[in-house]
Amino acid sequence: xxxxxxxxxxxxxxxxxxxxxxxxxxxxxxxxxxxxxxxxxxxxxxxxxxxxxxxxxxxxxxxxxxxxxxxxxxxxxxxxxxxxxxxxxxxxxxxxxxxxxxxxxxxxxxxxxxxxxxxxxxxxxxxxxxxxxxxxxxxxxxxxxxxxxxxxxxxxxxxxxxxxxxxxxxxxxxxxxxxxxxxxxxxxxxxxxxxxxxxxxxxxxxxxxxxxxxxxxxxxxxxxxxxxxxxxxxxxxxxxxxxxxxxxxxxxxxxxxxxxxxxxxxxxxxxxxxxxxxxxxxxxxxxxxxxxxxxxxxxxxxxxxxxxxxxxxxxxxxxxxxxxxxxxxxxxxxxxxxxxxxxxxxxxxxxxxxxxxxxxxxxxxxxxxxxxxxxxxxxxxxxxxxxxxxxxxxxxxxxxxxxxxxxxxxxxxxxxxxxxxxxxxxxxxxxxxxxxxxxxxxxxxxxxxxxxxxxxxxxxxxxxxxxxxxxxxxxxxxxxxxxxxxxxxxxxxxxxxxxxxxxxxxxxxxxxxxxxxxxxxxxxxxxxxxxxxxxxxxxxxxxxxxxxxxxxxxxxxxxxxxxxxxxxxxxxxxxxxxxxxxxxxxxxxxxxxxxxxxxxxxxxxxxxxxxxxxxxxxxxxxxxxxxxxxxxxxxxxxxxxxxxxxxxxxxxxxxxxxxxxxxxxxxxxxxxxxxxxxxxxxxxxxxxxxxxxxxxxxxxxxxxxxxxxxxxxxxxxxxxxxxxxxxxxxxxxxxxxxxxxxxxxxxxxxxxxxxxxxxxxxxxxxxxxxxxxxxxxxxxxxxxxxxxxxxxxxxxxxxxxxxxxxxxxxxxxxxxxxxxxxxxxxxxxxxxxxxxxxxxxxxxxxxxxxxxxxxxxxxxxxxxxxxxxxxxxxxxxxxxxxxxxxxxxxxxxxxxxxxxxxxxxxx
Numbered sequence: 001x002x003x004x005x006x007x008x009x010x011x012x013x014x015x016x017x018x019x020x021x022x023x024x025x026x027x028x029x030x031x032x033x034x035x036x037x038x039x040x041x042x043x044x045x046x047x048x049x050x051x052x053x054x055x056x057x058x059x060x061x062x063x064x065x066x067x068x069x070x071x072x073x074x075x076x077x078x079x080x081x082x083x084x085x086x087x088x089x090x091x092x093x094x095x096x097x098x099x100x101x102x103x104x105x106x107x108x109x110x111x112x113x114x115x116x117x118x119x120x121x122x123x124x125x126x127x128x129x130x131x132x133x134x135x136x137x138x139x140x141x142x143x144x145x146x147x148x149x150x151x152x153x154x155x156x157x158x159x160x161x162x163x164x165x166x167x168x169x170x171x172x173x174x175x176x177x178x179x180x181x182x183x184x185x186x187x188x189x190x191x192x193x194x195x196x197x198x199x200x201x202x203x204x205x206x207x208x209x210x211x212x213x214x215x216x217x218x219x220x221x222x223x224x225x226x227x228x229x230x231x232x233x234x235x236x237x238x239x240x241x242x243x244x245x246x247x248x249x250x251x252x253x254x255x256x257x258x259x260x261x262x263x264x265x266x267x268x269x270x271x272x273x274x275x276x277x278x279x280x281x282x283x284x285x286x287x288x289x290x291x292x293x294x295x296x297x298x299x300x301x302x303x304x305x306x307x308x309x310x311x312x313x314x315x316x317x318x319x320x321x322x323x324x325x326x327x328x329x330x331x332x333x334x335x336x337x338x339x340x341x342x343x344x345x346x347x348x349x350x351x352x353x354x355x356x357x358x359x360x361x362x363x364x365x366x367x368x369x370x371x372x373x374x375x376x377x378x379x380x381x382x383x384x385x386x387x388x389x390x391x392x393x394x395x396x397x398x399x400x401x402x403x404x405x406x407x408x409x410x411x412x413x414x415x416x417x418x419x420x421x422x423x424x425x426x427x428x429x430x431x432x433x434x435x436x437x438x439x440x441x442x443x444x445x446x447x448x449x450x451x452x453x454x455x456x457x458x459x460x461x462x463x464x465x466x467x468x469x470x471x472x473x474x475x476x477x478x479x480x481x482x483x484x485x486x487x488x489x490x491x492x493x494x495x496x497x498x499x500x501x502x503x504x505x506x507x508x509x510x511x512x513x514x515x516x517x518x519x520x521x522x523x524x525x526x527x528x529x530x531x532x533x534x535x536x537x538x539x540x541x542x543x544x545x546x547x548x549x550x551x552x553x554x555x556x557x558x559x560x561x562x563x564x565x566x567x568x569x570x571x572x573x574x575x576x577x578x579x580x581x582x583x584x585x586x587x588x589x590x591x592x593x594x595x596x597x598x599x600x601x602x603x604x605x606x607x608x609x610x611x612x613x614x615x616x617x618x619x620x621x622x623x624x625x626x627x628x629x630x631x632x633x634x635x636x637x638x639x640x641x642x643x644x645x646x647x648x649x650x651x652x653x654x655x656x657x658x659x660x661x662x663x664x665x666x667x668x669x670x671x672x673x674x675x676x677x678x679x680x681x682x683x684x685x686x687x688x689x690x691x692x693x694x695x696x697x698x699x700x701x702x703x704x705x706x707x708x709x710x711x712x713x714x715x716x717x718x719x720x721x722x723x724x725x726x727x728x729x730x731x732x733x734x735x736x737x738x739x740x741x742x743x744x745x746x747x748x749x750x751x752x753x754x755x756x757x758x759x760x761x762x763x764x765x766x767x768x769x770x771x772x773x774x775x776x777x778x779x780x781x782x783x784x785x786x787x788x789x790x791x792x793x794x795x796x797x798x799x800x801x802x803x804x805x806x807x808x809x810x811x812x813x814x815x816x817x818x819x820x821x822x823x824x825x826x827x828x829x830x831x832x833x834x835x836x837x838x839x840x841x842x843x844x845x846x847x848x849x850x851x852x853x854x855x856x857x858x859x860x861x862x863x864x865x866x867x868x869x870x871x872x873x874x875x876x877x878x879x880x881x882x883x884x885x886x887x888x889x890x891x892x893x894x895x896x897x898x899x900x901x902x903x904x905x906x907x
Contacts, residue, residue, distance in 0.1 A: 004070040021066040036153035037064035094125035097148035107203035139188030141819035147179035149206035156198035165404025194265035212248040225689040229267040230669035233552030235678025240689045258376040264397035269816035276813040280665035281694025304709035306645040310618040316344035323350040323565035324623030325557035328674030330723040331699040333563040342712040346601030353604035358524025361891035366532045368768030373547030380406040382545040384507035388416035389517020394802040396551040420862035433490040440781035442530035444486030445501040447478040454505030456539025465773045477778040509545040525890040529777040542763035552679045559677030567601030572731035603892040612639035627655035628807035631894035632885040665696035673720045682746035792900035808873035824855045824877035827869040843906040851881035
């Protein structure tokens with residue numbers, strides 16, 4: 001915005017032209033009162049407390065309804081204005097229940113004291129009662145609404161609509177008798193999903209959160225700690241309120257990217273697990289078949305001895321490690337350093353191999369980086385958005401708020417998903433292909449784009465390897481994927497394929513959000529190649545608001561790979577076979593160059609397969625739970641049982657930890673300092689809010705001590721900032737970042753120097769490939785190896801839901817979340833249910849060739865006939881008992897999305 005000169009109460013200030021006058025006044029030190037205005041909302045002018053006088057205009061005007069213009073002369077404070085504000089506030093207070101219990105921030109109460117209206121002798125108006133008796137609505141799992149405290153300011157309604165894009169709230173009745181309703185009446189029966197935006201923006205305490213309400217007192221809060229949310233990969237900035245050594249509240253941090261105060265239900269209410277009575281507090285050692293409490297000295301001595309014996313007897317490659325997408329960059333960096341320098345192997349991986357490995361593999365080969373190319377905020381401003389295989393509203397709710405705001409302003413949205421998702425009502429077009437037909441569908445769209453010349457020839461010539469020759473090879477391959485032929489393969493009507501190609505191909509700017517629906521297949525890498533082919537021939541990458549963005553499912557799944565938790569790459573995505581870099585790493589680490597192996601390590605599923613075969617003898621797992629997240633769990637269980645020695649370092653006794661020989665109590669996210677990297681490559685601070693319970697320790701400190709006990713000591717790091725400094729020295733994409741630079745805001749890599757601002761959009765000048773150009777990979781559709789049979793007539797899909805996270809280890813220990821939903825289920829099409837005689841809510845048994853489970857059935861047309869969907873957060877119904885561990889040959893990812901099963905009533 002351009003700066004203009006205005007005068008407020010005789011003072012000349014520079015203000016942003018076109019900005020809200022009330023906001024600009026407050027930013028410049030003029031504390032004009034107001035209750036209905038919030039910087040994230042469109043102005044309402046309802047409370048009238050922000051009245052000012054503007055030269056050239058008659059009377060008093062609500063400053064929240066004015067925009068800044070050059071030369072404005074404003075009176076913000078004089079006796080008439082203050083008397084009017086006091087009068088208006090007095091009248092407003094006369095209608096309210098002003099009782100305050102100290103559990104929430106009350107802007108109305110602050111103004112009452114500011115204008116001395118807390119003293120009866122200063123009041124003019126007597127209390128006024130409505131004609132109806134207001135009833136408190138306590139039906140929501142997470143909040144309480146008290147109509148007697150509501151001032152009808154519209155902030156909650158606009159927060160729900162304009163910020164979160166949900167439009168659940170509205171007014172009922174009129175005038176003094178009006179009050180807020182959710183949905184058609186009762187809050188707990190409405191579509192409200194508990195994000196709490198209305199709580200955060202309510203100025204009076206009419207809407208207050210339930211958790212900890214019985215004992216939180218703001219005056220007793222001893223710390224307010226800004227940190228990063230521990231759930232999905234958005235990286236929302238939150239403020240934790242700590243009272244008596246415990247987290248009692250989580251608020252969104254306003255004015256800071258990527259969330260600007262927005263949170264989802266997990267970010268606002270999902271902190272309770274930190275103080276769960278189930279937390280591990282002492283080391284455990286298996287003795288006589290049972291895990292029993294031990295001392296740290298005994299546990300670490302045993303681990304060092306056992307791992308050392310295995311290494312000496314069977315060699316370094318008989319050992320392996322699982323890093324963690326839930327731990328900090330500093331934890332993960334030290335862990336991969338431990339595996340490479342102490343174990344002496346590259347057998348290190350983690351759960352990214354189970355979710356986005358094929359996406360990263362394809363992107364690295366085609367464009368040179370496996371991370372999202374755009375900022376999260378761009379999801380609002382691009383002209384067209386393709387969301388494929390990603391239930392973005394449930395899995396990345398805050399990113400979805402930008403998407404919904406974009407839809408409201410006219411952005412075209414194409415949803416490609418075999419299952420209905422909550423984004424479909426916002427979409428311009430929904431393509432519902434059969435499971436496993438993504439390559440065919442995308443090839444069909446590419447053919448239509450080429451046939452209509454919606455291609456960018458200049459981009460193809462200048463920025464794609466092989467130029468027009470490479471393009472013609474792609475054109476020849478996709479020629480047979482006519483809309484009609486593609487319809488036969490995918491089930492998507494030919495007309496919809498044409499419409500989707502036209503919308504994307506003709507858009508001025510466009511982005512693609514791809515998810516695990518695309519990546520978790522044996523053809524996952526080819527799926528993403530097809531997607532990239534479409535992006536590249538239209539030139540919709542390497543430009544502002546254009547690109548490909550895989551929203552990452554966990555808080556630090558991006559960062560863990562960034563810092564080297566990968567079997568073939570060091571920190572910063574540099575191959576372990578790069579001799580020059582290996583020499584640099586050896587020098588920084590202070591180890592002999594020859595000690596760093598250049599032999600590619602095993603991936604996550606390969607480690608389990610090798611354990612089953614007896615090749616991996618010892619396994620060190622930090623913060624991962626493969627007994628929920630791995631495919632073919634029966635096989636995984638047998639593999640873990642075959643290990644000579646298993647160490648699990650975690651915050652709970654997980655399904656995996658129950659098989660361990662030693663269990664180490666680690667720190668939760670709120671008990672440590674460090675950094676995460678979110679989905680748009682933004683490195684963000686994590687700050688300690690509370691102490692670890694019992695004898696639990698920070699992850700990196702455990703690893704650090706174990707290295708010393710195994711005869712390979714690391715430097716005596718003073719703190720996490722010093723670890724990051726070392727990390728930056730061997731990670732070119734983060735070379736210019738430090739904890740100090742991250743104090744107030746995140747920085748998006750690549751950031752090569754300390755004075756570099758970070759990179760919001762990738763590939764503006766060149767791609768990160770050796771040639772600087774992107775590469776097309778034409779690929780054919782092939783049928784899935786897992787197909788329906790007479791015995792197994794359904795194809796099972798799986799994924800996440802809003803209220804739970806990953807393996808459920810954290811989210812299911814939060815009453816606020818489990819009150820919304822806490823039972824496993826399978827979704828079945830009504831026609832299929834009718835054929836089998838199965839009723840909604842009935843218990844069914846689902847069986848594949850690999851295993852069986854029981855769960856309840858939900859009948860809904862969200863899935864196609866012959867297809868099923870199950871969430872996989874529930875240990876009592878482990879979906880991965882049914883999935884297979886066949887691997888994509890390129891990325892080594894398993895096909896969690898396509899499993900042939902049968903369904904029958906449970907006896």
